[in-house]
Amino acid sequence: MKSASLFLALCLASQPLLASELPDLGDVSQGAFSPHDEARVGTKIMREIYAEPAYYDDPELTDYLNNLGYRLVAASPENRLSFQFFVLRDRTLNAFALPGGFIGVHTGLIEATQNESELAGVLGHEIAHVTQHHLARMIENQNQGIIPSLGALAVALLAARSNPQVATAAIATVQATSIQKQLNFSRDNEREADRIGIQIMSNAGFDPRAMATFFERLQKNSRLYENNAPAYLQTHPLTSERIADMQNRLVSLPVKQVADSLEFQLLRAKLLASEGSPEAAVKRFSEAIRATRYNNLAAERYGLVVALLRARQFERADQELNRLNQSGARSPIIAMLGARIKQEAGDIEAALTRYQAGRERFPGYRPLLYADANALLQAGKAEAALALVTDHLALYPDDYRLYELQSRAYAMLGKDFLRHHAQAEAYVRQGNLDAAIEQLKLGLKSHDGDFYQMSIAEARLKELMTLNKPDKP
Numbered sequence: 373m374k375s376a377s378l379f380l381a382l383c384l385a386s387q388p389l390l391a392s393e394l395p396d397l398g399d400v401s402q403g404a405f406s407p408h409d410e411a412r413v414g415t416k417i418m419r420e421i422y423a424e425p426a427y428y429d430d431p432e433l434t435d436y437l438n439n440l441g442y443r444l445v446a447a448s449p450e451n452r453l454s455f456q457f458f459v460l461r462d463r464t465l466n467a468f469a470l471p472g473g474f475i476g477v478h479t480g481l482i483e484a485t486q487n488e489s490e491l492a493g494v495l496g497h498e499i500a501h502v503t504q505h506h507l508a509r510m511i512e513n514q515n516q517g518i519i520p521s522l523g524a525l526a527v528a529l530l531a532a533r534s535n536p537q538v539a540t541a542a543i544a545t546v547q548a549t550s551i552q553k554q555l556n557f558s559r560d561n562e563r564e565a566d567r568i569g570i571q572i573m574s575n576a577g578f579d580p581r582a583m584a585t586f587f588e589r590l591q592k593n594s595r596l597y598e599n600n601a602p603a604y605l606q607t608h609p610l611t612s613e614r615i616a617d618m619q620n621r622l623v624s625l626p627v628k629q630v631a632d633s634l635e636f637q638l639l640r641a642k643l644l645a646s647e648g649s650p651e652a653a654v655k656r657f658s659e660a661i662r663a664t665r666y667n668n669l670a671a672e673r674y675g676l677v678v679a680l681l682r683a684r685q686f687e688r689a690d691q692e693l694n695r696l697n698q699s700g701a702r703s704p705i706i707a708m709l710g711a712r713i714k715q716e717a718g719d720i721e722a723a724l725t726r727y728q729a730g731r732e733r734f735p736g737y738r739p740l741l742y743a744d745a746n747a748l749l750q751a752g753k754a755e756a757a758l759a760l761v762t763d764h765l766a767l768y769p770d771d772y773r774l775y776e777l778q779s780r781a782y783a784m785l786g787k788d789f790l791r792h793h794a795q796a797e798a799y800v801r802q803g804n805l806d807a808a809i810e811q812l813k814l815g816l817k818s819h820d821g822d823f824y825q826m827s828i829a830e831a832r833l834k835e836l837m838t839l840n841k842p843d844k845p
């Protein structure tokens with residue numbers, strides 16, 4: 373989160389803003405449900421989400437979504453907030469904003485978008501709910517100023533984001549149930565999120581018409597999606613009036629043709645290639661290529677390689693990858709896939725060579741770094757993995773994935789104290805202070821740290837325990 377706000381501050385400097393043009397529905401910073409409360413509830417919910425099986429810990433997709441998200445945030449009227457974008461592996465069409473700037477997107481929604489501007493439209497709309505503090509306002513207004521406990525609020529929001537109908541039954545406390553019933557955005561909230569979302573998209577260089585196109589398709593197809601569409605439509609009520617409103621706003625904007633990024637095309641193909649049986653996926657992509665039925669050949673071929681990898685056809689996967697490379701398509705995501713073919717085929721040395729070549733070609737692309745360190749651990753080269761990760765921790769001190777890898781390397785080297793300490797730092801960066809405290813205590817019991825290390829860990833433990841005071845009622 374720290375690096376996120378730093379990134380924002382950097383973007384701010386060069387971004388012309390239109391904050392002055394935007395009417396505000398009221399200053400929430402003075403309200404009873406403060407931005408600090410929002411951040412606390414959001415972090416609490418994220419703790420649960422990190423532990424869910426649906427949490428899709430895919431560094432490539434997360435990296436892409438955060439880059440796209442920050443490009444939009446930088447073009448938004450309120451860009452001092454920090455944001456974090458994450459993915460849930462779920463075929464339902466949904467995206468949601470949590471208090472504190474956490475924005476989740478289901479894989480089903482990414483698959484359903486027909487171009488990058490449509491995805492940007494959904495994110496722009498969610499970002500606007502956050503910048504306008506709609507959740508905080510909703511909570512303040514509907515409870516006549518009585519703010520429910522942060523814990524109950526976290527439970528209600530967590531349940532509401534997945535399936536609003538099932539949620540009510542699943543919520544244990546009466547208070548959470550009564551909150552949950554009120555968690556749908558109002559029409560005014562929706563209209564404001566559309567208006568600001570369109571502005572954000574336009575400022576960030578996307579085609580703002582795509583927002584209306586996507587929502588319109590969602591509404592038209594809501595019957596076809598059966599159980600898949602309602603989650604989004606229930607939390608963001610979509611009316612013909614809302615779509616007409618959107619279209620009126622769009623009339624005054626210039627028509628823009630915006631090409632999708634290669635990254636968007638590749639990652640969408642990756643998700644589609646991961647659906648259904650491996651054989652069916654291979655067939656689908658092969659046939660699309662043969663019939664020249666695609667928007668982007670590189671993405672289609674990439675999808676085919678992903679499908680072949682799932683079907684464990686390593687030789688053919690490598691042949692298709694060669695074709696992809698020869699076509700001139702250039703992306704760290706393709707380099708990653710090339711190394712993964714070798715890794716999954718069991719040729720770890722060849723995989724390591726490809727990861728290293730990829731990192732040299734695309735320095736700064738962290739998903740390659742994680743994958744390389746992971747492969748080094750798999751090859752039993754814990755010292756090399758540790759050196760790689762520790763070097764990069766100096767550059768990215770807020771990266772929980774690097775701390776996790778560091779902890780695994782220490783574990784392989786039999787260094788118990790350091791292993792627990794690194795794992796504690798990973799948990800801190802995921803907002804899980806209870807687990808971090810637990811790890812530090814385990815580390816202090818392990819007796820293999822030196823005096824200096826132990827005193828640092830003791831000080832850190834005290835600090836975390838102070839931070840981890842219970843929520844106000």
Ligand SMILES: [Zn+2]
Binds near residue numbers: 497562565607608609
């Ligand atoms: Zn909405």
